[in-house]
Amino acid sequence: MKMLKSIAIVTPGGDAPGMNACVRAVTKYGLSFGLKIYGIQRGYAGLLENDFVEMKSNSVSGIIHHGGTILKSNRCKEIRTEEGIKKAVQILKQRKIDYLIVIGGDGSLSAGLRIAKKGISVIGIPASIDNDVYGTDETIGFDTALDTAVEAVDKIRDTATSFERIFVIEVMGREHGFLALDIAAASGAEVVVIPEVKIDFDRVVKKILFSNKKGKSSMIIIFAEGAGDSKLFAKKIESATGLEVRVSTLGYIQRGGEPTGRSRILALKMAVFAINLILKNKKNVFVAIKNNKIMSQPLWCLKNRKEIDLKYKKIIESIN
Numbered sequence: 326m327k328m329l330k331s332i333a334i335v336t337p338g339g340d341a342p343g344m345n346a347c348v349r350a351v352t353k354y355g356l357s358f359g360l361k362i363y364g365i366q367r368g369y370a371g372l373l374e375n376d377f378v379e380m381k382s383n384s385v386s387g388i389i390h391h392g393g394t395i396l397k398s399n400r401c402k403e404i405r406t407e408e409g410i411k412k413a414v415q416i417l418k419q420r421k422i423d424y425l426i427v428i429g430g431d432g433s434l435s436a437g438l439r440i441a442k443k444g445i446s447v448i449g450i451p452a453s454i455d456n457d458v459y460g461t462d463e464t465i466g467f468d469t470a471l472d473t474a475v476e477a478v479d480k481i482r483d484t485a486t487s488f489e490r491i492f493v494i495e496v497m498g499r500e501h502g503f504l505a506l507d508i509a510a511a512s513g514a515e516v517v518v519i520p521e522v523k524i525d526f527d528r529v530v531k532k533i534l535f536s537n538k539k540g541k542s543s544m545i546i547i548f549a550e551g552a553g554d555s556k557l558f559a560k561k562i563e564s565a566t567g568l569e570v571r572v573s574t575l576g577y578i579q580r581g582g583e584p585t586g587r588s589r590i591l592a593l594k595m596a597v598f599a600i601n602l603i604l605k606n607k608k609n610v611f612v613a614i615k616n617n618k619i620m621s622q623p624l625w626c627l628k629n630r631k632e633i634d635l636k637y638k639k640i641i642e643s644i645n
């Protein structure tokens with residue numbers, strides 16, 4: 326009699342729209358193969374507190390269109406320690422969990438790698454609004470955060486135009502500029518400031534004054550939170566140009582909201598791929614999408630830093 330594989334799903338770290346669609350697909354598709362599915366509550370903190378709930382088909386009813394994660398999350402410091410990892414492994418072994426599926430961003434997946442190194446089979450599914458996971462073109466939730474942010478920037482542009490002001494709009498992305506770049510591209514922002522590129526303040530001032538002289542009376546500057554202090558940057562722009570500058574920080578609206586169809590479909594495809602990997606006894610990899618093809622990458626490659634496309638940044642700023 327083939328052993329029934331038991332799987333535990335955890336959604337640690339920053340929540341992302343589409344996580345629920347992913348939990349739903351892992352659960353339903355896994356159950357269809359007779360797998361036992363558990364949901365770990367509140368991320369790695371819940372894992373360390375042995376807080377597991379068995380998942381049935383009706384556990385994931387009516388969640389596909391909700392942002393956030395029904396399993397909840399938590400910024401668990403203990404999992405970053407050797408003792409924390411050992412405790413997590415011990416609990417997973419005690420519960421005879423065959424596979425841990427980690428649905429999360431770079432930090433969450435990296436903790437999954439450390440758990441894998443202690444003998445637990447791990448499959449990662451990249452979900453984060455930051456889109457900063459090495460080895461995958463896209464993470465679940467990124468598309469939704471992009472749409473949410475672009476809609477907000479479009480609204481701000483209305484008042485920028487009416488008041489002939491420059492707006493510095495701070496967006497999320499942790500230490501990366503992937504979200505900021507796509508927001509700038511999609512909203513027609515004239516300038517985008519990202520952590521990966523040192524701020525060339527004089528060049529920004531020159532561009533503002535040049536555009537202003539050509540009759541452009543308002544401007545949008547997208548400022549990635551990891552690039553520094555957006556308020557200080559705005560003050561410096563105002564004193565260097567003599568133009569009115571305001572700051573708007575988009576904040577946590579970028580993390581929530583109904584997932585877009587694209588986020589939901591990516592979640593489904595990655596979830597199905599993850600279960601198929603388990604059925605083939607593959608382990609210690611994470612699901613990725615490269616050139617629109619769903620594939621897997623070894624967890625150890627997470628040590629690499631995802632590169633930003635600087636040519637893309639230049640194009641965005643040159644045409645806007």
Ligand code: F6P
Pocket residue numbers: 339340400430453454455497498499550580
């Ligand atoms: O990783 C997702 C993210 O939203 C980042 O973009 C942001 O810097 C961070 O989480 C905020 O962390 P917290 O939710 O702990 O405030």
